[in-house]
Amino acid sequence: MVGTVKPRRRQARGERRMAQLLDAAEEVFAAGGFSAATTNAIAATAGVSPGTLYQFFPNKESMATALADRYVAALAAAHDPDARVDGVPLDDVIDRMVDPAIGIAGDHRAFEAMFRAHPCRQLRAAVTDNVDRTIAARVPELDPGRRRLVATVVVKIIGAVLPDILAASGRAEAELTAELKRVLRAYLLDVSD
Amino acid sequence: MVGTVKPRRRQARGERRMAQLLDAAEEVFAAGGFSAATTNAIAATAGVSPGTLYQFFPNKESMATALADRYVAALAAAHDPDARVDGVPLDDVIDRMVDPAIGIAGDHRAFEAMFRAHPCRQLRAAVTDNVDRTIAARVPELDPGRRRLVATVVVKIIGAVLPDILAASGRAEAELTAELKRVLRAYLLDVSD
Amino acid sequence: MVGTVKPRRRQARGERRMAQLLDAAEEVFAAGGFSAATTNAIAATAGVSPGTLYQFFPNKESMATALADRYVAALAAAHDPDARVDGVPLDDVIDRMVDPAIGIAGDHRAFEAMFRAHPCRQLRAAVTDNVDRTIAARVPELDPGRRRLVATVVVKIIGAVLPDILAASGRAEAELTAELKRVLRAYLLDVSD
Amino acid sequence: MVGTVKPRRRQARGERRMAQLLDAAEEVFAAGGFSAATTNAIAATAGVSPGTLYQFFPNKESMATALADRYVAALAAAHDPDARVDGVPLDDVIDRMVDPAIGIAGDHRAFEAMFRAHPCRQLRAAVTDNVDRTIAARVPELDPGRRRLVATVVVKIIGAVLPDILAASGRAEAELTAELKRVLRAYLLDVSD
DNA sequence: GATGAATGAGAGTTCATTCAT
DNA sequence: CATGAATGAACTCTCATTCAT
Incomplete structure (x- = not known):
C-alpha cells in the first residue's frame, strides 16, 4: 500500500x-x-x-539539451505554427514569428545561449520547423526544399539580431525590432513572388 | 645606410x-x-x-586581436568600399559585399571564429564600416544613423549565414549564397525606398 | 539526535x-x-x-593565514597576557614574554616564516597585543599610545633575534636568549622610569 | 698604439x-x-x-652581492668606526651608529632589501663589524666574544626597526627613531656595567 | 538519493638563463 | 659587446567527473 x-x-x-x-x-x-x-x-x-x-x-551537455527541451515546449505553447495565416497580412505573420521569439528569449534567460550551444540542435530544429510551417501556410506553393532553406535563413537572421534586441531597451530595442521585421518582410515578399 | x-x-x-x-x-x-x-x-x-x-x-587575447588585424588588412585589400557603386546595378553591389566576405573567410580559416570572438571588436567594426560606406555610396540620401543600423543588420545577416556557406560546398553552397544575396537585395531595395 | x-x-x-x-x-x-x-x-x-x-x-595566501590562526591560538593558550604581573619581578615578566615565544616558534616550524609573511598581519597583531597587555599590567601608568609603540618595538626585537635562537642550540642558544632578555629588561626598565 | x-x-x-x-x-x-x-x-x-x-x-644573486658591495663602500665612507668615541657621551655614540644607517638606507633605495637578502651576507657582516668596532672603542674592556654577540644583537635591532622608520615620516618617524635609540642606549648601558 | 571530498590533467603565464646572430 | 629570440620547467589555479560514505 x-x-x-x-x-x-x-x-x-x-x-x-x-x-x-x-x-x-x-x-x-x-x-x-x-x-x-x-x-x-x-x-x-x-x-x-x-x-x-x-x-x-550524466554530464554538462545533457543539462543543456534538457534545458533546450524546456524551451522547445515553451515555443510550442507560445507559437502555434498551424494557425491560419493565409488570410492575414504579411506583417501580422511576421509579428507572429518575431514577437514570440523575443518574448520567449526574454522570459527564459538562457534561451539565446542554448540556441547557440552546440548540444542544442533540437532547439534550433524546433524553431526552424515552426518557421517552416508558418511559411508553408502562407506560401503553400513554395517548393518544400526551398522552403526549408528559406526557413533556415529566416531563423539565422532572427538569431543574429535577437541578442542585440534583448540587450537593448527603449527606442534602440524598438528600432532594432522594426529593422528585423523589415528584413523579414522584404525577404518573404521576394520569396513569395 | x-x-x-x-x-x-x-x-x-x-x-x-x-x-x-x-x-x-x-x-x-x-x-x-x-x-x-x-x-x-x-x-x-x-x-x-x-x-x-x-x-x-602578452596573452591569448592579443593573439586574437593581432589575427583580427590581419583580417582587417585583408578586408581592406579585397573590398574597396569607396569604389563607385552609384551607377552599378544593386546585384553587383551586393556581389561586391558578399563575395569578398566569402573569399576572405574561405582563405583565412579563423575569420569566422575571430569575427565572433569577444576581443575582436575591431574586425566587426571594420566589416561594418565597409558595408556602411558601400551603402552610403549606393543610397546617399539615407540618414547616417539609420544607415549605421542597416549596416549593422546587414553584417549580422552575413555573419549568420556565412558559417553555413563555408561549411557547405557545391550546390548547397551556391544555393545558400544565392539565398543570402536575395535577402540582402530585398532588404536594401526596401531601405532605398 | x-x-x-x-x-x-x-x-x-x-x-x-x-x-x-x-x-x-x-x-x-x-x-x-x-x-x-x-x-x-x-x-x-x-x-x-x-x-x-x-x-x-581558495589560494596560497589563505593557507598562510589559516596557519597563522593556528599560531594565534597556540599563543593564546601558552601566554596568558592578563596574568598578574604587577607583583612579580621584571625578569619573570620577561621570561613570560620570551620563553613562550621561543617555545611556540620551536614547536611550530613555520612560526617564524608566518610571522614575516605579508598575509599574516593577524599573527603580528596578536603577538603585539599580548606584549602590549603584558606591559600594561606591569607599567599601568604608561600612556597607551607610547605603550603600543613600545610593544611594537619589543615585538620587532624578539622577531629579529628569534630566528638565530631557533637556529642555534646548546650554549649559543642560551647565550642569545640571555642577550635578548637583557635587551628587553634594559629597555623596559628605561621605559618604566 | x-x-x-x-x-x-x-x-x-x-x-x-x-x-x-x-x-x-x-x-x-x-x-x-x-x-x-x-x-x-x-x-x-x-x-x-x-x-x-x-x-x-653570472646570475641574479651576483647582482645582489655587487649591489651590497656598493653599500659596504658607502657605509665605510659614512661611518668611520675608528673615530674617537671613548670621550664622547653614549648618546652621541648611538647617534653615530643609527643616523648613518638611516641616512644610507634612505639614500640607497635597496639597502634594506639587500640587508635582508640571503646572498648579501657581507653587507650584514660589514654593518656588524662597524658596530663591533664602535663598541670596542667605547667599551674596550668587553670580551671580544661577548662584544661580537652584542654587536650582532644591536645590528638585528636596528635592522628590525629600520624599515618602519624608513616607511614612516614626520612625527612617527621621529618617534620611532627616538625609541630605537632608547633601546640601544639602555642596552649598551647595561652591557657597559 | 545525497553529500562533499577527491582527482589529475591541463589551463595561461612567468622567468632565469642560453645562444645564434 | 650587444641583441632579443628561445627555452621549458614550474607556477597558481580550475573543473568535469567519480566515489566512499
Whole structure:
C-alpha cells in the first residue's frame, strides 16, 4: 500500500530536483554561455552538491539539451505554427514569428545561449520547423526544399539580431525590432513572388 | 645606410616568428574557436615553446586581436568600399559585399571564429564600416544613423549565414549564397525606398 | 539526535584533511618561506592532489593565514597576557614574554616564516597585543599610545633575534636568549622610569 | 698604439654598464625585494637586453652581492668606526651608529632589501663589524666574544626597526627613531656595567 | 538519493638563463 | 659587446567527473 505510493513520491521529488537543477543551469548558462558554465556552479546555484547533479544528468551537455527541451515546449505553447495565416497580412505573420521569439528569449534567460550551444540542435530544429510551417501556410506553393532553406535563413537572421534586441531597451530595442521585421518582410515578399 | 638595415635583421626573425605564431593561432582558433584554443597548442603548432609565444604576445587575447588585424588588412585589400557603386546595378553591389566576405573567410580559416570572438571588436567594426560606406555610396540620401543600423543588420545577416556557406560546398553552397544575396537585395531595395 | 551527528562525519574527513594540509603547509613554508612555497609541493607533502588543496583553501595566501590562526591560538593558550604581573619581578615578566615565544616558534616550524609573511598581519597583531597587555599590567601608568609603540618595538626585537635562537642550540642558544632578555629588561626598565 | 688604449676604453665602458645595471637592480630590488625581482625587469630598467646583463653578472644573486658591495663602500665612507668615541657621551655614540644607517638606507633605495637578502651576507657582516668596532672603542674592556654577540644583537635591532622608520615620516618617524635609540642606549648601558 | 571530498590533467603565464646572430 | 629570440620547467589555479560514505 505504502509501496505503491513511495515510488511516485520519489519520482515527484526527483522531478522537482531536476527542475531545480535546470533552473540553476538556466541561470548559469545565461550568465556566461554554455562552455563557460561550470557544473559546480550549477550545483551550488541549485543548492545541492555536485554529486547530486550527476545523479540526474550524466554530464554538462545533457543539462543543456534538457534545458533546450524546456524551451522547445515553451515555443510550442507560445507559437502555434498551424494557425491560419493565409488570410492575414504579411506583417501580422511576421509579428507572429518575431514577437514570440523575443518574448520567449526574454522570459527564459538562457534561451539565446542554448540556441547557440552546440548540444542544442533540437532547439534550433524546433524553431526552424515552426518557421517552416508558418511559411508553408502562407506560401503553400513554395517548393518544400526551398522552403526549408528559406526557413533556415529566416531563423539565422532572427538569431543574429535577437541578442542585440534583448540587450537593448527603449527606442534602440524598438528600432532594432522594426529593422528585423523589415528584413523579414522584404525577404518573404521576394520569396513569395 | 647600412646601419639602418642591420637592426632589422633581428626584428626580421622575430617578425617571422610572429607570423608563424599567428599562422598557428589561426589554425587552432579555426579548429575550436577562441576560448577553446590553448596557448600551449598554438605554441606547439608553431613548433616553439610556450615561452616564445609570450615573447611576442602578452596573452591569448592579443593573439586574437593581432589575427583580427590581419583580417582587417585583408578586408581592406579585397573590398574597396569607396569604389563607385552609384551607377552599378544593386546585384553587383551586393556581389561586391558578399563575395569578398566569402573569399576572405574561405582563405583565412579563423575569420569566422575571430569575427565572433569577444576581443575582436575591431574586425566587426571594420566589416561594418565597409558595408556602411558601400551603402552610403549606393543610397546617399539615407540618414547616417539609420544607415549605421542597416549596416549593422546587414553584417549580422552575413555573419549568420556565412558559417553555413563555408561549411557547405557545391550546390548547397551556391544555393545558400544565392539565398543570402536575395535577402540582402530585398532588404536594401526596401531601405532605398 | 543522530541527525546532528551525521553531517559532522563528512566535515570530519574534511577537517582532518584541512589539518593535514596545514601540517604540510607548515613544513613547506618552514623550509623556504611563504613565497618560495609551492601549492603543488604542499599538496604533495600532504599526499593529496592539487585540486584537493583548493577544495579547502581558495589560494596560497589563505593557507598562510589559516596557519597563522593556528599560531594565534597556540599563543593564546601558552601566554596568558592578563596574568598578574604587577607583583612579580621584571625578569619573570620577561621570561613570560620570551620563553613562550621561543617555545611556540620551536614547536611550530613555520612560526617564524608566518610571522614575516605579508598575509599574516593577524599573527603580528596578536603577538603585539599580548606584549602590549603584558606591559600594561606591569607599567599601568604608561600612556597607551607610547605603550603600543613600545610593544611594537619589543615585538620587532624578539622577531629579529628569534630566528638565530631557533637556529642555534646548546650554549649559543642560551647565550642569545640571555642577550635578548637583557635587551628587553634594559629597555623596559628605561621605559618604566 | 691604438691597441693599448682600446682595452681601457672597453673596461671603462664595461664599468659604466655595470653601474647602469646596478642602478637598475637597485630600483627593481627596492620595489619588491630580491626574490620578487626579475632579471628581465632589471635589464629593461637599465635599457639593455637580458643577454647584456648576463655578460656582466653570472646570475641574479651576483647582482645582489655587487649591489651590497656598493653599500659596504658607502657605509665605510659614512661611518668611520675608528673615530674617537671613548670621550664622547653614549648618546652621541648611538647617534653615530643609527643616523648613518638611516641616512644610507634612505639614500640607497635597496639597502634594506639587500640587508635582508640571503646572498648579501657581507653587507650584514660589514654593518656588524662597524658596530663591533664602535663598541670596542667605547667599551674596550668587553670580551671580544661577548662584544661580537652584542654587536650582532644591536645590528638585528636596528635592522628590525629600520624599515618602519624608513616607511614612516614626520612625527612617527621621529618617534620611532627616538625609541630605537632608547633601546640601544639602555642596552649598551647595561652591557657597559 | 545525497553529500562533499577527491582527482589529475591541463589551463595561461612567468622567468632565469642560453645562444645564434 | 650587444641583441632579443628561445627555452621549458614550474607556477597558481580550475573543473568535469567519480566515489566512499
